[in-house]
Amino acid sequence: MRDWLYEPLSAERFGWMVLSILILLGVLLFLVTYAIYVQRKLLGWMQSRVGPNRVGPYGLLQTIADVLKLLTKESFVPTHADRPLYLLAPIVAFAPAFVVFAVIPLTDRIAFTDIGIGLLFYIGVASLSTLGVIMGGWASNNKWSLIGAMRAAAMMISYEIPLVLAALGVVMLAGSINLVDIVEAQRGVWNVVPQFVGFVIFLIAALAELNRTPFDLTEAESELIAGYQVEYSGFRFAIFMLGEYVYLFAMGALIAILYFGGWLPPHPALDFIPGIVWLVVKTLFFAYLPFWLQATFPRVRIDQLMTFSWKVLMPLALVNIAFTSLVKTIAGGVS
Amino acid sequence: MIRTEEMLLNVGPQHPSTHGVFRVIVKIDGETIVEATPVIGYLHRGTEKLAEDLTYTQIIPYTDRMDYLSAMIGNYALVHAVETLMGLEIPERAEYLRVIAMELNRIASHLVWFGTYLLDIGALTPFLYAFREREKILRLFAELSGARLTYSYMRIGGVKWDVPDDGWLGRVRRFIDDFKGALEEFHTLVTGNEIVQARLKGVGKYDQETAIAYGLTGVNLRSTGVAYDVRKAKPYSIYDRFDFEVPVRTEGDLWARYLLRMAELEQSRRIVEQAVAQFPSGGEIMAKLPKLIRPPAGEVYTSVESPRGELGVYILSEGKPQPYRIHFRRPSFVNLQLLPKLLVGENIANMIAILGSIDIVLGEVDA
Amino acid sequence: MYGTGLLKGLGVTFKEMFKPKVTTKYPDEPFEFPNRVRGIQKLYPDKCIVCNQCAIICPTQCITLKGKPHPDPEKKGKVLEYFDINFEICILCDFCTEVCPTEAIVMTTNFELATYSRDALNKDMQWLDANDTNVRELNLPWRQTSSSS
């Protein structure tokens, strides 16, 4: 599949490409549907409940029923909303979450694009979705959603930086920002070992990026009711939710690729299991980890969150970079 | 120069963290509160006025609905006042049943506070764990009194039902023993959590003078270092027979109030444990009374320690079956008066945490 | 160390996943209440002597009843003409069953009253008579009598 990118385009090939894009969309929607189901089941189990069990066997059709409900509901636009922005916001929030999947290589053979600046592209595009959140919050013309949007803006500024700085450590080790190269550079040992501090920073910043507990300040249902989504209903709300969940998987995949060797098995002896299985397993683990945190942690306060980012994560990330470059220089000098 | 503008924000009456229909109008500058005005009364039913037309027994169900999280204690506050006015001697077995019921109710009430408070600061799971434990108490209460929330269990002169003869006390005992484990679980899950501590320590502080000046009672007062608990200060019922402590802290912040309520769970657990052990094997559950209860003319004020503070009942009797005037000193209402002062200068997240830590029940605030 | 509390908390929720769940399967399986629970009243119209005590004690005045002379002229006393309980305002406080001298009105542990209209909540004598499942065994705890009939 990767070869397609380097060969001339023919009608037949183009057809395949469109088809595979549709397959990706289908797979993602399916994953999201069941991610929500699994999330609710896991949350239920962690809370002495059984989780969804009413629609279909074991509640398997619950999410589908919910989506249908959302799609058939009236999609309400508040009278004093900024109409164009209000309608555009869910799309702006959702599209980037889906676009970033384009640069995520599934294995060394299966990839949708192979651009040299994969990681940069991912981070750049992903941060656009915050724009959708801010737009939605502003355009709703509701005080609660405005506060939510302002929080989103503040959080984006504070957490994007440690996120990128933490990822820099990985980039320095691999000497490339191409995601395939980064994975290949982990053949010997996964990045999580030499870059453990970077991993922790990245994970925390990623949680904040994803607006998951304990950093779910933009929604914060007990403070801001639902933050920026407060005026959204029907399928626009569904698109916001969808974007959030797709982004969760994208982030899971990115963490797996940057720190856990992507499609590489933990030990060469396990090579008989195809690489894509490894990637999916790792991605799912990191996509579900936030739910576990959600079941356990309370929410931090906005000022604590900012202090934590600027006074703890940032310096740590810088130290991590300095340390990595030091190690790399010494090791490079020796060899 | 940038000009910023203040904004009026209506928190409530439909807000997930106001614990009922309660509204605070806050003027915010960014996220900082400049001014806060609580609006109450959405649940006002005029209990005191209604009570003037009701016989004393008929008022009992109304006390269920004031502080609906601790209806047993509300029931007791009323019957205790009437009994004091009449100078009644209550059979010992009834007193033990009352204490067991009241302390179990205190545990249940604090559990609701614990769960919803953690929900306020964003943690979902403790709520369900707390309700899992509370459900066991409600089951015990349903077996004892026939209701899960509005018990109407106490009667003037005693209690309505004797212990169910299918080993109810044994089940109380088992619950009390198991509850130790649950408390430990709560502490591991929540008390040790660094985010919780960061959220609660040093926030919502007030000092002893303020607390006294505003007439705060209960945990809200004890968190500033005043060891005032009605059960110890003016012992009623048979509380003098049990060995328990009144937890006190001096910080006066949310964290102190959190720890105190958690400590009270343990103290109530101990009281129930002792009461079950000392439970008399026989005896009446009702004092001898005429069918129509007519306390002598006069007035009386008695108070009990409810989970929220000093719950007082004042009765002015003219010797009729109905009170001439009855007044309830509702701790939630009194404690809430401090809120506007506490909120100034805090942000929205802290506002929710502070409101939760006062522990109000809107049925009682509005009565 | 900072963060150990967080990790311990994660351990608690993780372990909880494998513990038995505590929710019940209502409404698939009926929820069993203990026998003392105060539910919708059952009325035995034949036992009622129309003494009006239940209507007087009721704190919310939700009982309306009226008697008529006994149809059999041989017998003295009254029988019920109508007896309605308005479940919009009945608080199931148990006082009516407590004062009834003949245990004509007793509690059951039934509780499912939800309907689509308020009017449907005003239940009459026939309905209350027909509500004869899960009748409470012991209604007057002080007298220790039983209404098993």
Ligand code: SF4
């Ligand atoms: S249960 Fe209480 S409120 Fe209902 S009818 Fe009987 S006395 Fe009235």
Ligand code: SF4
């Ligand atoms: S108290 Fe009993 S006997 Fe008297 S009117 Fe009511 S139901 Fe009939």
